Amino acid sequence: MASKSFTESASKTTKSALENPSQAAKDFLHNPYTRAALPFINGGLAGMTATVVVQPIDMIKVRLQLAGEGQRTGPRPTVLSVTRSIIASGKVLDLYTGLSAGLLRQAVYTTARLGFFDTFIAAFKSNAEKQGRSVTFGERAVAGLTAGGLAAMIGNPADLALIRMQSDGLKPPEARANYRSVVDALARISKNEGIGALWAGCLPTVVRAMSLNLGQLAFFSESKSQLQKRTNLSPQNQTFAASAIAGFFASFLSLPFDFIKTRLQKQQRDPKTGELPYKGVVDCARKVIRDEGWLRFYRGFGTYYVRIAPHAMVTLIVADYLNLITK
Template sequence: MSIIGMKFQPPMAHPTTSIYATSPSASSPPSKGSPSALQSMGLACGTALIAVNFTHPIETVKTRMQVGEFSFGIMMKEEGFAALWKGIQAAWLREASYTTVKLGGYGPIRDALGAKDKNAPFYLKFFAGSLSGSIGSVFGNPFDVMKTMMMSNSGKQTPLPALMGQMYKDQGIGGFYRGITANIARACVLNGTKMACYDLIKGKVSESLGYSRKDVRCQFISATGAGLFMTCTVSPFDNMRTRLMNQPTDAKIYNGMVDCAKKTLQKEGPTAFYKGFFPIWGRFAPQATLQLVIMDNFLNMMGFDTI
């Protein structure tokens, strides 16, 4: 049979073909389901150690603004560019403990509560994030104290082992848990807001824009939104934590979070609780985005369900 004169029709392109594959089968192997708690925390540890290197300078500026008068120009002139990474050693240890638990523990706790479904109640997702954040803050508090003291020190940097030795000599083990109440409260509100909002926004973005939950566009939009909500809810707790942790090793200025809040309010007024708001936002937005997008892509690469 002759084929001359037959009309050739090119094959139709698959409607989902894109550099952003929205079909899970087009971008990743079949899902293995949710990771175990240890697998989740292992991936969270790697995520945290990568992200902190990029966000630490913003954290340093934010901390300096919270503890007193601050000039970026003077800081650069007197301490140099490397000052932005003061305390990075303590930050690595803090991320390897605190963030490993708060980020890695969210999924397993959420699933145990039966809140994995996109339509699950917001309060259950918030509770899962609050619980993992609170537990993580207990593990990370000693390194949080060291990190805060190292970042706020505008003089010659004391090596981490020496600073820890001085703290133990002056205040014993209790010195490493100064500000623990404020830190738990902060972690509870922060991680509850962060994880619940991220989880919820992903569902809304997926429904509204048609992006898969594994699509980096969905992850980026959701993480950015979560970062904004985090800043609004956490700023007062972040300020109290910084002040409590930055007390000298041989002195005690505040008797806990309530005393710190009372003295701050009397001396500086209510706006003091939002000191460094924009640097906090400037840190939370990229940090939340980096952590959540990296974590989701680690989960995706390993074949697990994303957050």
């Protein structure tokens, strides 16, 4: 009897959807479960779109951070020299090395961080409305820090695979892993180094994500709110301006942690001694300061900003558009 009732209900729903598809789509989008999932889905799609745009810049940024490791003096790499080196040793498409890992990272990391951030902000807004006030910058900061930390822990394996794939070309040909894809990289790292190796550099990754999210999401949200109150800019220009402001603060606050994360995730045990170059975050920071100088943490700041700001703009603009059409 229950089976017959379910079949009849499904038949009626299907018939109604076919007769009025726009209403069916509206009903689906306003389903409570769909509403809860949309911030995560829209965030992931926005992040993946942005990654396709900025992947070459990210590749150059990683190579800049790894160049001259352990040396205070010597040739100073530039964006142009690194780009020429990558293209000269292969082909232009080598700038997209690790794209599969980058897309997986965004599918996991950005899906989680934007989804969590929107969920936390919605909760803060609901609470603020009950108290007759607006959401504070402190609440936005807490939402950004928490969302970034949680997302980074979930996305660390994909982030590590991305760094390994992008740094592989720096090794002698006989020492290269030549990963075929992100799945191949994850499988081989797990098999050769253990599952725990997938979370190498997790602490600086989490701290980087928290500082980046504080700069990007909290400052974007606050900047957009202030621009709405104090300027006559169009909504599109408000988004562009707020993204540029957020991109600067995100870059400045997170680059040192991104630098250490890259070094820790790239390192592998010495074949002879079995030891790693760095024992952890503090040891890596100490050795960089001792051997390369404080300013090395901010090497490639321009490239990093050019990578972060457009990524933030594309991500936030696409997310805003997706949120608009799925209201």
